[in-house]
Amino acid sequence: MKLDLLTSVYVFMLAAFIGFEVIRRVSPLLHTPLMSLTNALDAIAVVGAIILAGESHQHGGRLAKILGTIAIVAATSNIVGGFLITDRMLRMFKASGPRKQ
Amino acid sequence: MTGVPTEHIIEITYLIATALFILSLKWLSSPTTARRGVFAGEIGMLLAIVGTLMYHGIVEYKWIVIALVLGSIIGVPLGEVAMTAVPQRTALSHAFGALCVTLVGTAEYYLRAPSVPPFVMGVLSMEIILGSLTFTGSLMAAGKLQEILPQRPITYKGQNFVNLGLLAVAIVVAGVLVAHPEKMPLFPLIVGIPLVFGVMMIIPIGGADMPTVISLLNSYAGLSAAAMGFVLQSKLLIIAGALDGASGFILSVNMSKAMNRSFTNVLFGAFGQEQDGAGAGAKETRSARSASPEEAAAILAAANKVVIVPGYGMAVAQAQHKVRELFDGLTKRGIDVKFGIHPVAGRMPGHMNVLLAEADIPYDKLLDMDEINGEFSQTDVALIIGANDVTNPAARTDSSSPIFGMPILDVDKARTVMVIKRSMGAGFAGIENPLYYMDKTLMLFGDAKNFVGAIVRELAGGHE
Numbered sequence: 001m002k003l004d005l006l007t008s009v010y011v012f013m014l015a016a017f018i019g020f021e022v023i024r025r026v027s028p029l030l031h032t033p034l035m036s037l038t039n040a041l042d043a044i045a046v047v048g049a050i051i052l053a054g055e056s057h058q059h060g061g062r063l064a065k066i067l068g069t070i071a072i073v074a075a076t077s078n079i080v081g082g083f084l085i086t087d088r089m090l091r092m093f094k095a096s097g098p099r100k101q
Numbered sequence: 102m103t104g105v106p107t108e109h110i111i112e113i114t115y116l117i118a119t120a121l122f123i124l125s126l127k128w129l130s131s132p133t134t135a136r137r138g139v140f141a142g143e144i145g146m147l148l149a150i151v152g153t154l155m156y157h158g159i160v161e162y163k164w165i166v167i168a169l170v171l172g173s174i175i176g177v178p179l180g181e182v183a184m185t186a187v188p189q190r191t192a193l194s195h196a197f198g199a200l201c202v203t204l205v206g207t208a209e210y211y212l213r214a215p216s217v218p219p220f221v222m223g224v225l226s227m228e229i230i231l232g233s234l235t236f237t238g239s240l241m242a243a244g245k246l247q248e249i250l251p252q253r254p255i256t257y258k259g260q261n262f263v264n265l266g267l268l269a270v271a272i273v274v275a276g277v278l279v280a281h282p283e284k285m286p287l288f289p290l291i292v293g294i295p296l297v298f299g300v301m302m303i304i305p306i307g308g309a310d311m312p313t314v315i316s317l318l319n320s321y322a323g324l325s326a327a328a329m330g331f332v333l334q335s336k337l338l339i340i341a342g343a344l345d346g347a348s349g350f351i352l353s354v355n356m357s358k359a360m361n362r363s364f365t366n367v368l369f370g371a372f373g374q375e376q377d378g379a380g381a382g383a384k385e386t387r388s389a390r391s392a393s394p395e396e397a398a399a400i401l402a403a404a405n406k407v408v409i410v411p412g413y414g415m416a417v418a419q420a421q422h423k424v425r426e427l428f429d430g431l432t433k434r435g436i437d438v439k440f441g442i443h444p445v446a447g448r449m450p451g452h453m454n455v456l457l458a459e460a461d462i463p464y465d466k467l468l469d470m471d472e473i474n475g476e477f478s479q480t481d482v483a484l485i486i487g488a489n490d491v492t493n494p495a496a497r498t499d500s501s502s503p504i505f506g507m508p509i510l511d512v513d514k515a516r517t518v519m520v521i522k523r524s525m526g527a528g529f530a531g532i533e534n535p536l537y538y539m540d541k542t543l544m545l546f547g548d549a550k551n552f553v554g555a556i557v558r559e560l561a562g563g564h565e
Contacts, residue, residue: 005220008331008339015340018123019347025130028355028444028469031451032187034129034348035319039194041122041142042345045201045326047153048333052208053168054159060211067204069164074197074204076172077179079146082194084180085187087139089455093132096463 040082046075114152121145188448189246196239203232215283226275228328237299252308313356320349359444361507398559404481414487418549421460441473443491483515
């Protein structure tokens with residue numbers, strides 16, 4: 001997955017614009033779930049950690065494996081915990097009207 | 102694989118994951134579609150992880166699997182914390198995210214050194230500096246929110262100079278590394294100095310500023326992940342990091358506006374310190390009127406429209422469920438009851454809404470400050486529970502007040518104001534609230550949970 005510097009900058013810029021437009025529309029009502037959800041999505045960094053821990057390296061492989069493994073643990077706990085708590089919070093938001101559990 | 106190379110399949114999973122992440126945030130805009138958003142995010146995440154595991158360069162799976170399982174085991178309890186503990190959980194997850202990014206960045210440097218192209222070294226330095234300061238900063242914030250660490254700001258002379266100096270040294274070292282990436286002994290400095298900076302940055306920040314700080318750390322965590330995407334040349338990671346960074350930035354701006362402060366003021370101002378001496382000169386001489394639960398219940402029962410303004414004091418007193426009973430009791434009598442929520446009512450953005458939703462209060466009754474402020478003039482009773490500074494009219498009228506200019510809930514425009522409070526003592530920021538001495542204001546002294554409970558019993562007919 002080679003992509004050059006300029007393409008990276010374009011990708012970042014466009015994603016930032018989309019982020020601003022999409023997130024501006026999130027009601028303040030849901031700002032806490034917003035933060036826990038973006039936090040879970042941000043843990044996609046696990047992808048980099050998996051490759052780091054799994055690849056073979058000519059030198060420094062041991063360090064890469066150790067750091068990569070710890071990084072996977074940290075990111076995975078964010079993925080699991082982040083999605084769980086976001087869904088738990090959102091389940092609690094109910095509209096008025098006939099509200100019986 | 103028949104025909105289609107694995108790399109293409111992986112790229113396709115990443116492409117779908119990216120689309121699902123954006124949809125996930127889009128669906129979060131309304132409570133009716135929000136859970137679908139979480140589902141989209143989960144599918145995207147799963148696809149991307151499965152795709153990555155198919156990568157042919159991976160030669161050993163043992164540690165990856167162990168780490169994935171271990172991470173899930175740690176993640177489950179972090180997803181099950183009480184709603185009052187969500188702010189510290191969030192801070193902790195910023196720390197974990199930043200830890201992941203910092204560790205990957207460190208390993209990448211040692212794998213690539215001594216020949217790292219200047220641009221890669223630049224973004225790698227940014228990834229590591231932002232990652233490590235977010236790691237310790239978020240741990241400190243979590244510690245303060247959990248009350249393991251003292252909440253009061255700790256300040257000393259020359260603090261800003263020391264902090265900015267530390268950051269400047271780290272940036273200079275990073276600059277040297279960009280020019281000479283082979284100077285490997287310098288590398289630990291751009292990990293270590295920001296780790297110290299993260300601690301020093303949070304020390305002077307008080308509990309009331311936590312909503313802004315958490316949002317800001319959120320933004321840093323996102324930006325460091327995006328920088329990692331630049332280093333690893335991963336579009337998916339750049340996009341996820343940019344979305345997270347944008348979200349944190351928007352929330353930080355919201356929180357700063359709600360507190361009438363700038364970022365630099367939050368980070369370098371130490372709120373508690375500014376208050377010294379303020380208010381001491383202007384001692385109130387007027388007396389406040391107080392009322393009993395019976396009187397309060399009678400006034401509420403006679404109202405047509407009631408707005409309840411909850412603050413964090415309500416959550417501390419664990420009064421949410423009693424407040425729900427009050428809401429039910431008043432609604433049953435045909436009274437229109439709404440909640441006015443200040444952006445900084447909780448310990449993180451949107452926290453109060455979650456606490457009230459947990460108590461089963463319908464979300465369409467939870468209105469944010471801009472929506473509710475126009476309604477106070479037609480409101481019979483504004484009932485304030487555990488909130489203080491966010492209702493202080495001095496923010497509108499008294500230019501000498503430390504909170505002058507801060508947007509507040511205009512409760513003083515209601516016909517009657519009732520304030521449930523333990524005593525006449527000043528609030529979190531130590532500022533006198535003239536609202537309490539107005540003719541239309543009744544002070545209801547007592548514990549929020551017990552007092553609301555007493556009102557509920559009165560409304561139900563005095564027996565139970």
